Amino acid sequence: xxxxxxxxxxxxxxxxxxxxxxxxxxxxFALTYGALVVQLIQDYEDYAEVNKQLEKMGYNxxxxxxxxxxxRSSLGRCSDFREVGEVVAKVGFxxxxxxxxxxxxxxxPPPSSRPTSAAKQSGVPGSTFILTLDENPLAEFVExxxxxxxxxxxxxxxxxxxxxxxxxxxxxxxQVEFLSDVLRGDESTEIRVTLLKYLEEEVPVGDD
Amino acid sequence: MQTAHASALSGLADPPxxxxxxxxxxxxxIEAVNVLRVSSAVASARARKIxxxxxxxxxxxxxxxxxxxxxxxxxxxxxxxxxxxxxDEGVRSRLEAIGMHVGGNFTERLCRDRPLFSDSLxxxxxxxxxxxxxxxxxxxxxxRTNHRGVYVLQDNAFKPIARIxxxxxxxxxxxxxxxxxxxxxxxxxxxxxxIGFQGTVVPEITTLPQCTFQIKLLKST
Numbered sequence: 001x002x003x004x005x006x007x008x009x010x011x012x013x014x015x016x017x018x019x020x021x022x023x024x025x026x027x028x029f030a031l032t033y034g035a036l037v038v039q040l041i042q043d044y045e046d047y048a049e050v051n052k053q054l055e056k057m058g059y060n061x062x063x064x065x066x067x068x069x070x071x072r073s074s075l076g077r078c079s080d081f082r083e084v085g086e087v088v089a090k091v092g093f094x095x096x097x098x099x100x101x102x103x104x105x106x107x108x109p110p111p112s113s114r115p116t117s118a119a120k121q122s123g124v125p126g127s128t129f130i131l132t133l134d135e136n137p138l139a140e141f142v143e144x145x146x147x148x149x150x151x152x153x154x155x156x157x158x159x160x161x162x163x164x165x166x167x168x169x170x171x172x173x174x175q176v177e178f179l180s181d182v183l184r185g186d187e188s189t190e191i192r193v194t195l196l197k198y199l200e201e202e203v204p205v206g207d208d
Numbered sequence: 209m210q211t212a213h214a215s216a217l218s219g220l221a222d223p224p225x226x227x228x229x230x231x232x233x234x235x236x237x238i239e240a241v242n243v244l245r246v247s248s249a250v251a252s253a254r255a256r257k258i259x260x261x262x263x264x265x266x267x268x269x270x271x272x273x274x275x276x277x278x279x280x281x282x283x284x285x286x287x288x289x290x291x292x293x294x295x296d297e298g299v300r301s302r303l304e305a306i307g308m309h310v311g312g313n314f315t316e317r318l319c320r321d322r323p324l325f326s327d328s329l330x331x332x333x334x335x336x337x338x339x340x341x342x343x344x345x346x347x348x349x350x351x352r353t354n355h356r357g358v359y360v361l362q363d364n365a366f367k368p369i370a371r372i373x374x375x376x377x378x379x380x381x382x383x384x385x386x387x388x389x390x391x392x393x394x395x396x397x398x399x400x401x402x403i404g405f406q407g408t409v410v411p412e413i414t415t416l417p418q419c420t421f422q423i424k425l426l427k428s429t
Contacts, residue, residue: 022229023227026228035306140226
């Protein structure tokens with residue numbers, strides 16, 4: 001069976017989004033998240049700590065969200081890390097946030113033309129993909145004060161945690177970080193996801 | 209930048225609103241409660257430390273000794289142990305503050321094209337209809353007032369709490385819901401405030417998913 005193409009994933013993502021029955025105004029979402037970040041800044045008075053808390057919050061969200069995602073998308077296991085990037089960008093982000101970041105792959109081996117065995121995924125640790133967000137629903141109406149810019153705040157750091165938490169639940173240990181953010185005056189908003197290693201799936205006690 | 213121009217235009221063009229999946233908001237709120245519980249404890253600890261430092265430096269007078277009832281053995285604990293009620297109060301007030309920010313800003317945009325409100329009842333009706341629909345997909349089910357500044361709004365299936373289920377049971381779900389509604393209460397309060405009406409908004413849940421909000425408007429001069 002041929003690997004699903006990028007275009008097919010895009011179509012899957014769009015279908016999923018269309019079928020979602022409970023949608024909310026993204027302004028409400030942005031205003032809520034923005035106020036939450038401000039509250040954390042007030043409580044911690046330390047931008048590095050706020051980044052950490054946002055990432056941790058995202059991690060907790062990610063560990064729940066992945067189940068929802070797997071249930072709603074009924075996609076099978078990704079055959080390599082490149083495919084993970086495609087699914088995250090075109091199906092994951094699309095179905096939850098209604099955006100489709102561009103994905104740029106690197107360090108991954110070329111996709112094999114024959115189907116890989118279902119048991120083992122392939123992908124070299126160190127493989128990465130970069131998500132470039134042309135729009136960010138978390139950051140509507142946001143302008144960061146200079147203090148936050150200089151303090152190193154990554155406003156949308158929750159997204160890094162969501163990716164880390166959700167991928168961990170499907171047996172991938174990844175490192176996720178922002179490379180740039182238009183909120184900081186950068187040219188673009190980019191998140192890099194690096195594969196550290198595959199995690200052994202835990203075999204339930206009693207299984208042979 | 210392309211994106212900036214696009215959003216400026218879309219603001220003028222009034223297209224269908226940008227949406228995100230409701231689940232994204234649900235997950236955000238669930239974890240926001242957890243993150244705020246931790247952050248409010250950090251903030252309180254820091255505030256208490258500052259008080260202690262100031263006390264030690266002699267900058268503030270020591271507090272008067274608490275009256276001890278000799279028969280009350282439970283009063284010997286100092287304020288060091290943070291009680292669950294205090295923790296929740298920190299979370300609750302933060303959720304309300306977030307709500308106020310959301311309500312105020314969102315209302316400003318909702319009210320952009322409409323004429324001025326004629327009186328407080330007009331404002332309350334706006335809350336029951338326009339605000340409720342924009343935030344929670346339906347109108348308020350029941351509105352009562354004593355015509356002297358107190359209004360009770362009832363929603364029989366309040367969206368933010370309609371899907372709260374807890375594997376810990378109905379009591380836990382109710383407790384969780386009572387905390388979550390602080391944010392919607394804040395939205396209402398923030399909306400009223402932005403329009404120019406100060407007051408309090410007290411949410412009450414007896415049975416899920418029904419929720420009432422008691423609004424007491426202060427006399428506006």
